[in-house]
Amino acid sequence: MKLRKVKVILYRVEAKTKETLFSFFDTAYRFVSAYGEPPSAVPEFKDAGIQESPPGISGASGTGETGTGKFRSLEEISEKVKACKNCGLHAGRKNAVPGAGAEQAFVLIIGEGPGAEEDLRGEPFVGRSGQLLDKMLEAISLSRLSNVYIANVVKCRPPGNRDPLPAESAACSEFLKAQIDLIKPKAILVLGRIAAQNLLATKEGINRLRGRFFDYKGIPLMPTYHPSALLRDENLKRPAWEDLKLFREKLRSLEPEYERKFAEGKLKRNSAGGKHIPGAGN
Ligand code: URA
Numbered sequence: 001m002k003l004r005k006v007k008v009i010l011y012r013v014e015a016k017t018k019e020t021l022f023s024f025f026d027t028a029y030r031f032v033s034a035y036g037e038p039p040s041a042v043p044e045f046k047d048a049g050i051q052e053s054p055p056g057i058s059g060a061s062g063t064g065e066t067g068t069g070k071f072r073s074l075e076e077i078s079e080k081v082k083a084c085k086n087c088g089l090h091a092g093r094k095n096a097v098p099g100a101g102a103e104q105a106f107v108l109i110i111g112e113g114p115g116a117e118e119d120l121r122g123e124p125f126v127g128r129s130g131q132l133l134d135k136m137l138e139a140i141s142l143s144r145l146s147n148v149y150i151a152n153v154v155k156c157r158p159p160g161n162r163d164p165l166p167a168e169s170a171a172c173s174e175f176l177k178a179q180i181d182l183i184k185p186k187a188i189l190v191l192g193r194i195a196a197q198n199l200l201a202t203k204e205g206i207n208r209l210r211g212r213f214f215d216y217k218g219i220p221l222m223p224t225y226h227p228s229a230l231l232r233d234e235n236l237k238r239p240a241w242e243d244l245k246l247f248r249e250k251l252r253s254l255e256p257e258y259e260r261k262f263a264e265g266k267l268k269r270n271s272a273g274g275k276h277i278p279g280a281g282n
């Protein structure tokens, strides 16, 4: 048998086995811990066996299993996402939500997963929290029309907006990793606990992760509150703004001209009647 074929088969088997093992231990852990006897080895197994090594916290980089090698363009990723049945979430979707924004984005925004409105329209962050997100981004000279790409950890809507299961996030991670590899953003802003814990492979809460920079394969990554949390709790708006100002400082240090370019791109868009000019202000 051809070596390439064997590798492909083993790769698939290994991924499936990992997933099965993961689900088994995850269930067992939750079952046992309900009786107050958490086996300490299990959470460790979960992190090491399924997710990539934490890029920021441990400093280790990814396994390189997936990424640009598998997909040549964002377009190709979107097509694959729309046809994907790698996890149970495909069954309930009206539309998959691969992501949207500028191809050569300066900044990548990562959310948790599509909600009802996003599922209907096939676009990320178009509901209430999306409108707030757009305002937050505008305040620091960022927009999906010019210098930002927006993606989610899972591309299909979890039923009833529940948190994505670890196995679902793991099944979907090849798409997000490939998006990061292709876009090569200069910085990443992560929205909310679920996405932050997923990307940093940690169980640390959002209150401890927010407003700090981590290293994601050489890219500065900062978690902050999810805009839907800000809609639920007004008191989080001030600390979220502090985070955004910190993020803006980082962007200024990476690209001192970014705000001027953003303002120029916006002028051009406005004079074109508010239409999106592909590539404007990138
Ligand atoms: N919340 C998210 O995390 N992502 C979306 O796309 C919409 C709402």
Ligand code: SF4
Pocket: 081, 084, 085, 086, 087, 088, 089, 090, 096, 154, 155, 156, 168, 171, 172
């Ligand atoms: Fe595929 Fe991701 Fe949708 Fe699951 S959530 S079916 S892995 S695209």
